[in-house]
Amino acid sequence: MNLPSDFLVKMKDLLKDEYEDFYKSYQDPKKQGLRVNTLKVSIDHFIEISPFALDKIPWVKEGFFYKDEERPGKHPYHEAGLYYIQEPSAMAVGEMLDAQPGEKVLDLCAAPGGKTTHIAAKMNQRGFLLANEIHPARAKILSQNIERMGIKNCVVTNETPARLAERFPAYFDRILVDAPCSGEGMFRKDPNACAEWSMENVALCVSRQLDILKHAGNMLKLGGRLVYSTCTFSPEENEGVISHFLKEDSRFKIESVVAYEGFGEGREDWVSEGALDIDKTFRLWPHKLQGEGHFIAVLTKVDGDEGFKRKYVDVLKDQKLLKDYVQFAKETFIESPKGDFILFGDSLYMLPGGTLSLKNLKVLRPGWHLGTNKKNRFEPSHALALSLKGEEVRHTWCVGKDSNEIESYLRGESLAVKGSKGWYLVEVDGFSVGWGKLAGDVLKNHYPKGLRWVGK
Known part of the structure; x- marks a missing residue:
């Protein structure tokens, strides 16, 4: 060197x-x-x-x-x-x-x-x-x-x-x-x-x-x-x-x-x-x-001023904007997460407690990203999948770390899976790794394209 x-x-x-x-x-x-x-x-x-x-x-x-x-x-x-x-x-x-x-x-x-x-x-x-x-x-x-x-x-x-x-x-x-x-x-x-x-x-x-x-x-x-x-x-x-x-x-x-x-x-x-x-x-x-x-x-x-006035973030009050998420949560979670919501464009986030106003700041992520409001439906985020455990959702699909199925999933491939239709939390050895959506015995892959494995 x-x-x-x-x-x-x-x-x-x-x-x-x-x-x-x-x-x-x-x-x-x-x-x-x-x-x-x-x-x-x-x-x-x-x-x-x-x-x-x-x-x-x-x-x-x-x-x-x-x-x-x-x-x-x-x-x-x-x-x-x-x-x-x-x-x-x-x-x-x-x-x-x-x-x-x-x-x-x-x-x-x-x-x-x-x-x-x-x-x-x-x-x-x-x-x-x-x-x-x-x-x-x-x-x-x-x-x-x-x-x-x-x-x-x-x-x-x-x-x-x-x-x-x-x-x-x-x-x-x-x-x-x-x-x-x-x-x-x-x-x-x-x-x-x-x-x-x-x-x-x-x-x-x-x-x-x-x-x-x-x-x-x-x-x-x-x-x-x-x-x-x-x-x-x-x-x-x-x-x-x-x-x-x-x-x-x-x-x-x-x-x-x-x-x-x-x-x-x-x-x-x-x-x-x-x-x-x-x-x-x-x-x-x-x-x-x-x-x-x-x-x-x-x-x-060891010394300093206290007692500053704080302006806290404005939380989402309009429940109509949450209707698609509420429907998704009812179908997907055993018990829905509770907290204050904020819309960031079309993306829905749950705020950490004590969040001050973020107005006029350059913000990439204002909290826990739950997903995105699409036309008449809610699509969960990858961040939501990775922060959940299998016991928190109604449907999981679990495979082993050395299986062909996990490699196929990480490459972004759809998979043959039998079960009730809906969103599935995909797990490797019991640990969440992403989403799949099951319909007609085909699990449509929702692993993000930018993260997919190539050449394996």
Whole structure:
């Protein structure tokens, strides 16, 4: 691997006696990881049914290493959302945020969704989760991953931090800022990051990170937790950014939290005017654990204004607009889901509790996508299928992970099935993977065209 020469000089100066071990770590293969989606399956059950050889990741209970030769991204369980493929060190961030059910939580720089989906699993479908991504194409990928993991209580936006801060002052219990950075910690995982690295880019990242943190701080409640993370070794972007932020904003302090014993400490000696307790931040090193480079700081808001007036979203009141959905729900569910509805174009969503007005914000997903109003009928969404369990619906069609039928279904083929006509929740080994509609002993395939398997 051709690492940037300026980067190597910088790291040799910082690490001194540790440098050789650090440099040699780039000769080791990167470690692969997946995180079990506990919204769909318990950890113990997944271990029992896993088709892959797994080794425990010690700093996150849902996380496992898998072997290089495994291909978990090409398996029916992946399509069913039983796990998220995630770099092992990155899983530590969701653990540090430690979101709880019922809270209001913001992931401010959320794509592609690894940390968002970890947060959502911690919340267990209760509370309000806002996942934001400023880049439109990446925001779409984020929304797709939230759908695959069966998350019901998440709103996805494509906004600037400044615009969100205007709408959500002192609103969130917890905020994650997984900041855009120079990516030094990902050189082994993503060699393209090497070509994009420069000292000038490090300086640009620092300015952007401080701006994001400023707006994030304004959106946190008094007593709330803000986690700042990067995937870079750069002290300027890590201890430096946190120290500068705390100097400018006295409402925050570094929180002392217990973490995995293999994590390193923040380095006060690597920055001028390091903040009080900067050594209570965390560094994850590739030569000290089986993962890539990360930095994590946990902050608490100890002062600030409260009592802002809130304008909440206008829920759907016209029951005539729900008549086709109500008919579908009566025919399909054992018991219909309850909550507040909103129409987003022709698409029907159920809102998470506590949703503020989304007017004039760029919104990709205003909640749990139930489906679309067509002419005189309601067509359920793929997101609805992936968030349901078989016992919640009247009709299921279940096949095994190694069967020809599941491969045919994932390729988008219609299938011969006997049963009562209507919508069927298609399952693989008891886990929902999509919809089919049965009529005349033919199950019409409703697996989304953009997700269908090709060449198998």
